Amino acid sequence: MQKRKYLFYTRSLSGGGAEPIWALLASLFAERGDEVVLAIDEEGDGSALLSPLVRLEILGTGNARSTLAAARLLRSFKPDATLTAITGNAVKLAAAKLLVGSRTSLIISFHGFLEYKTGMLSAAGHYGLPLLSRLASRIVCVSDGLTRTMIERWGADPARTVRIYNPVPAQQPVADAQALLARRPIVVALGRLSGDKGFDLLITAFGAVSTPGARLIIAGKGAEHDRLQAQIDRLGLADRIELAGFVDPATLYGMARLCVIASRSEAFGLVAVEALSAGLPLVVTDCDGPREIVDGGHFGTIVPIGDTAAMTRAIDAALAMPGDPAPRIERARIFSVEAGFNAWADLLDEVLAQR
Numbered sequence: 001m002q003k004r005k006y007l008f009y010t011r012s013l014s015g016g017g018a019e020p021i022w023a024l025l026a027s028l029f030a031e032r033g034d035e036v037v038l039a040i041d042e043e044g045d046g047s048a049l050l051s052p053l054v055r056l057e058i059l060g061t062g063n064a065r066s067t068l069a070a071a072r073l074l075r076s077f078k079p080d081a082t083l084t085a086i087t088g089n090a091v092k093l094a095a096a097k098l099l100v101g102s103r104t105s106l107i108i109s110f111h112g113f114l115e116y117k118t119g120m121l122s123a124a125g126h127y128g129l130p131l132l133s134r135l136a137s138r139i140v141c142v143s144d145g146l147t148r149t150m151i152e153r154w155g156a157d158p159a160r161t162v163r164i165y166n167p168v169p170a171q172q173p174v175a176d177a178q179a180l181l182a183r184r185p186i187v188v189a190l191g192r193l194s195g196d197k198g199f200d201l202l203i204t205a206f207g208a209v210s211t212p213g214a215r216l217i218i219a220g221k222g223a224e225h226d227r228l229q230a231q232i233d234r235l236g237l238a239d240r241i242e243l244a245g246f247v248d249p250a251t252l253y254g255m256a257r258l259c260v261i262a263s264r265s266e267a268f269g270l271v272a273v274e275a276l277s278a279g280l281p282l283v284v285t286d287c288d289g290p291r292e293i294v295d296g297g298h299f300g301t302i303v304p305i306g307d308t309a310a311m312t313r314a315i316d317a318a319l320a321m322p323g324d325p326a327p328r329i330e331r332a333r334i335f336s337v338e339a340g341f342n343a344w345a346d347l348l349d350e351v352l353a354q355r
Contacts, residue, residue: 266287
């Protein structure tokens, strides 16, 4: 196989969505033998995710500064393809490509429905997507629902827009249904503590759960921590619900009987795949990503967004009968690291063959 040169570009190595996926994909291509650069605006705290075979370039903060640095990198590195995650970074890399007249194939990825609210450049990338997509060889979305939205609402070129599910490392699976039922009735929820994750809804729902000894652990950090803790205290649930901060997900999946995703919006759902790979039952809200991952309800229970009473009933039912983990573990293989990497490798082969 011919060795290629790839430039991956995202905001930083911190974060729980696109950033670790970009570090993983960059590492996998480098370990295959390609020459890979991962460019970021600021380092963050996720360098352990990156293979030592990947060359890390920190472009700096400030839109003008990082755009000019990206242009210099394109001129010196001359990648066969450049791949971006986070919309603002896509805008900067497209501008850098125009500045130096680079012929590199540009591939833009979208990872969430609400990115356009995260800053002026992200908004520009969404509202200017019909133009931006003309500069891109492909636009990649992480779910079918997000693909539809990018085409129908934002004007992505349907001929150049594809869906590739995120590659998700598998968790250690529970042995069997008996072992799962023997666990304490612990419910876990993981993610950034922000309004779109719906942890406030989950807290309300869990307050009405009737399973004896049931306990909820919410793992993650974010701006909503104090508000959520105040809600827990106000409802008198401090002995049943814990805001645990960052916890190794493997530890939680290895002790829980159930995982819940209460999001108001979710384009994919890394946690859903991780929980399935661990064999856990899932209760998820009716968001595009989780709904696709549980295949419309075949591999988990779907409740309406915001319906805390339905969530309560679903939690009690799943704790009482967590079911056979084997089909869930098999379902998670669709979203495996191998499947995701192969899809990206095939896409790059197709794009570069058309140059």
